[in-house]
Amino acid sequence: xxxxxxxxxxxxxxxxxxxxxxxxxxxxxxxxxxxxxxxxxxxxxxxxxxxxxxxxxxxxxxxxxxxxxxxxxxxxxxxxxxxxxxxxxxxxxxxxxxxxxxxxxxxxxxxxxxxxxxxxxxxxxxxxxxxxxxxxxxxxxxxxxxxxxxxxxxxxxxxxxxxxxxxxxxxxxxxxxxxxxxxxxxxxxxxxxxxxxxxxxxxxxxxxxxxxxxxxxxxxxx
Numbered sequence: 001x002x003x004x005x006x007x008x009x010x011x012x013x014x015x016x017x018x019x020x021x022x023x024x025x026x027x028x029x030x031x032x033x034x035x036x037x038x039x040x041x042x043x044x045x046x047x048x049x050x051x052x053x054x055x056x057x058x059x060x061x062x063x064x065x066x067x068x069x070x071x072x073x074x075x076x077x078x079x080x081x082x083x084x085x086x087x088x089x090x091x092x093x094x095x096x097x098x099x100x101x102x103x104x105x106x107x108x109x110x111x112x113x114x115x116x117x118x119x120x121x122x123x124x125x126x127x128x129x130x131x132x133x134x135x136x137x138x139x140x141x142x143x144x145x146x147x148x149x150x151x152x153x154x155x156x157x158x159x160x161x162x163x164x165x166x167x168x169x170x171x172x173x174x175x176x177x178x179x180x181x182x183x184x185x186x187x188x189x190x191x192x193x194x195x196x197x198x199x200x201x202x203x204x205x206x207x208x209x210x211x212x213x214x215x216x217x218x219x220x221x222x
Contacts, residue, residue, distance in 0.1 A: 018209055020047060024058035024134065024183060036063075048175035053208040055201070057180040058136035064170075064179050065093035066142050072101055072135075090145045091170075095137035095181065099159045102135065115189065117158045118166050118182060120196040128158065129196040132188070136181030138164035155180070155197050167197060169204060178204055 036044075048054050062068050063082060069092060071077040082093070096102075102112050113134040119126050138157060141147045150171040156162040167180040184201050187193035 019053045019055060019205060020044065021055045022060035022063070024060060024136075048177060049173040051174040053175060053205065054177045055205065056177065057185070058134055058183055061139075061179045061181055062093045062095065062137050064177060065091050065137070065139075067092040068137075069094045070096075072096060072103075090142045090148050091151065092140050092142045093137035094140050096135040097133075097138050097157050097159065097164060097166075097181070100133050100135075100157070113183065113186070115191055116182065118197060119156045119158050119162050120200060121154050122196060122200065126156075126162070127196055130190050130192075131182040131184055131195055131197050132186040132191055133182045136183070138166060138181055139168050139179065140165075154178075154200050155182075157181075167201070176204075176208075 044054065056064055062070070065082040068080040068082055069077055070080075071094070100114065100116055102114055113132050115130050116133045117128055118131055119128055139147075139151075139153075147165075148170070152169045152171075153165045153167070154169055155165070155167040157164045157166045166182055167178075167184070170177040170179065178201055180197065180201065182197065184195065184197040187195065187198075
């Protein structure tokens with residue numbers, strides 16, 4: 001498995017800025033809050049609010065919460081504030097998910113990732129599948145608040161009886177954020193390249209590309 005090892009996040013722009021992907025990093029510490037400065041945060045906020053899609057997974061999904069709680073077993077909980085960009089979403093990120101944690105090697109060798117079972121929301125109902133997991137978060141309401149109405153769960157961690165959200169689609173103004181705690185795009189060993197979570201996420205990305213880029217072109221074509 002090839003794991004992206006990133007200190008300063010790499011932002012990938014697809015199809016004329018229809019989608020921004022913030023990839024995962026290797027290691028226990030997320031560098032997103034430190035290295036994406038306030039000006040860049042506001043640019044990302046304007047991008048999403050204006051109709052763009054932001055895609056995150058694992059470490060970059062932690063960054064989406066108004067609050068981040070990182071609590072490896074037998075270690076004190078590290079509490080950090082999130083982006084201060086999407087705090088209106090009223091969500092916090094908690095991880096690693098109980099029962100799934102592995103100590104980080106700090107190396108891009110995949111040894112700090114494991115295969116887990118998740119439950120994915122499909123058009124045919126909830127289905128179980130396997131994905132790679134590398135100490136990513138679950139998505140929880142902030143404080144005593146309920147999850148926002150504009151957040152749609154896409155998958156759940158089965159270890160907690162489907163009570164913890166593993167992936168979600170969050171609408172923000174004209175745009176949206178696709179967030180995943182597991183590494184849906186990894187495919188090796190027991191995990192299929194077209195696993196259900198990746199199919200759901202890639203389908204939403206295809207919809208975004210069609211709505212923002214392809215459909216307007218077709219409408220202008222005589």
